[in-house]
Amino acid sequence: MIANTPKPPYFAVIFTSTLKSSAHNYEAMAKKMVNLAQKQKGFLGLESVREELGITVSYWKDEESIKSWKQQTDHLMAQKLGKEQWYKTHKVRICYVTRDYPDLSK
Amino acid sequence: MIANTPKPPYFAVIFTSTLKSSAHNYEAMAKKMVNLAQKQKGFLGLESVREELGITVSYWKDEESIKSWKQQTDHLMAQKLGKEQWYKTHKVRICYVTRDYPDLSK
Numbered sequence: 001m002i003a004n005t006p007k008p009p010y011f012a013v014i015f016t017s018t019l020k021s022s023a024h025n026y027e028a029m030a031k032k033m034v035n036l037a038q039k040q041k042g043f044l045g046l047e048s049v050r051e052e053l054g055i056t057v058s059y060w061k062d063e064e065s066i067k068s069w070k071q072q073t074d075h076l077m078a079q080k081l082g083k084e085q086w087y088k089t090h091k092v093r094i095c096y097v098t099r100d101y102p103d104l105s106k
Numbered sequence: 107m108i109a110n111t112p113k114p115p116y117f118a119v120i121f122t123s124t125l126k127s128s129a130h131n132y133e134a135m136a137k138k139m140v141n142l143a144q145k146q147k148g149f150l151g152l153e154s155v156r157e158e159l160g161i162t163v164s165y166w167k168d169e170e171s172i173k174s175w176k177q178q179t180d181h182l183m184a185q186k187l188g189k190e191q192w193y194k195t196h197k198v199r200i201c202y203v204t205r206d207y208p209d210l211s212k
Contacts, residue, residue, distance in 0.1 A: 001159045002122045002197050012120065012201055014163055016108045016153050047122050049155040053107045057120055057161060091108050091210060095118055095201035104197060 002104065003045025003059055008097045010044055011060040017082075017090035018053055026086045033078050040069045059097070066094060108210065109151025109165055114203045116150055117166040123188075123196040124159055132192045139184050146175045165203070172200060 019026060030048075037043055037058055042065025048056040060066045069075060082090065125132060136154075143149055143164055148171025154162040166172045175181060188196065 001124055002195050005199075008199075012199065014118065014120065014203075016163075018107055047159060047161055049157050049159050049161050051155050051157070053153060053155050055153055055155050055161045055163065057122075057163075089108050089210065091206060091208070093111075093114075093118065093203050093206040095203045097120075097199050097201045100197060100199040102197070104195065 001047070003047050003057075004104065005044050005059045005097075005100070007103075008099050010097050011063060011066055012095040012097050013058045013060065013066055014093040014095060015056045015058070015090070016053065016093075017086075018088045019086055020088050023086040029078055029081065029086075033075060036072065036074060037069060040072065041065055042068070063094075107153070109153050109163075110210065111150050111165045111203075111206070113209075114205050116203050117169060117172060118201040118203050119164045119166065119172055120199040120201060121162045121164070121196070122159065122199075123192075124194045125192055126194050129192040135184055135187065135192075139181060142178065142180060143175060146178065147171055148174070169200075 034046060034048065037046060042061035044059035044061060046056065046058045048054070058069075060069070070079075140152060140154065143152060148167035150165035150167060152162065152164045154160070164175075166175070176185075
């Protein structure tokens with residue numbers, strides 16, 4: 001459940017959102033995007049939880065991987081649908097992970 | 107619900123955890139820690155969601171603020187209890203937030 005990321009440094013994208021009450025088909029698309037993200041170059045892991053607020057953190061090898069994922073064709077469509085139909089509010093934060101603990105690989 | 111953070115750069119602490127089935131009094135302590143964090147110097151905001159996995163992201167002005175919060179007396183006690191009694195697994199990631207979008211203050 002906790003992403004098995006390598007030793008820092010690496011990158012994280014924190015995606016926070018609240019959904020409209022009419023967010024039909026959101027769950028299916030969210031699952032599809034998780035599966036697709038896992039196949040991208042530089043993908044290191046993902047953690048996702050939703051109550052009223054949803055937080056999804058994806059981890060990446062470098063900024064180039066993050067930019068490629070943002071521009072992936074199916075992901076572009078999902079981003080468009082998200083803004084138009086699903087998200088009441090959303091925020092994306094691009095981060096450089098400098099350190100982490102404990103080392104869960106031990 | 108989404109933290110109203112200032113323009114980057116700023117810092118984020120991504121705290122991910124799963125709880126033991128016997129995590130008594132965890133919720134009360136978690137709420138107390140959120141209230142306490144909000145009073146710390148350099149605190150910028152917090153987002154927290156829990157299902158089986160819990161993700162709490164706190165935002166900070168600088169690394170010094172993060173270090174001070176980590177050493178705060180009541181927080182030290184909560185960290186100790188967390189490791190001993192509540193968390194099945196946990197991970198802390200310290201991040202430098204380089205950019206974010208959209209600007210929700212507009």
